[in-house]
Amino acid sequence: xxxxxxxxxxxxxxxxxxxxxxxxxxxxxxxxxxxxxxxxxxxxxxxxxxxxxxxxxxxxxxxxxxxxxxxxxxxxxxxxxxxxxxxxxxx
Numbered sequence: 001x002x003x004x005x006x007x008x009x010x011x012x013x014x015x016x017x018x019x020x021x022x023x024x025x026x027x028x029x030x031x032x033x034x035x036x037x038x039x040x041x042x043x044x045x046x047x048x049x050x051x052x053x054x055x056x057x058x059x060x061x062x063x064x065x066x067x068x069x070x071x072x073x074x075x076x077x078x079x080x081x082x083x084x085x086x087x088x089x090x091x
């Protein structure tokens with residue numbers, strides 16, 4: 001019981017809003033690095049096609065060119081951190 005009381009006192013010191021802001025800023029700081037391997041092939045396709053129909057028809061071809069590994073790692077890390085913050089502050 002004393003352990004829980006001590007933990008509750010320590011949790012009051014966590015600024016949840018500040019922690020969330022830090023998570024958001026962490027994601028936003030890396031957006032170009034994270035999105036480039038996914039968006040660049042799409043932008044290249046936009047520039048190489050002359051109609052919406054052509055773009056739409058060729059879009060499925062891009063799946064092999066897109067590297068989503070960095071995005072997946074960042075999304076996983078940020079989601080895990082947000083969940084842990086919620087678990088710590090909300091119980």
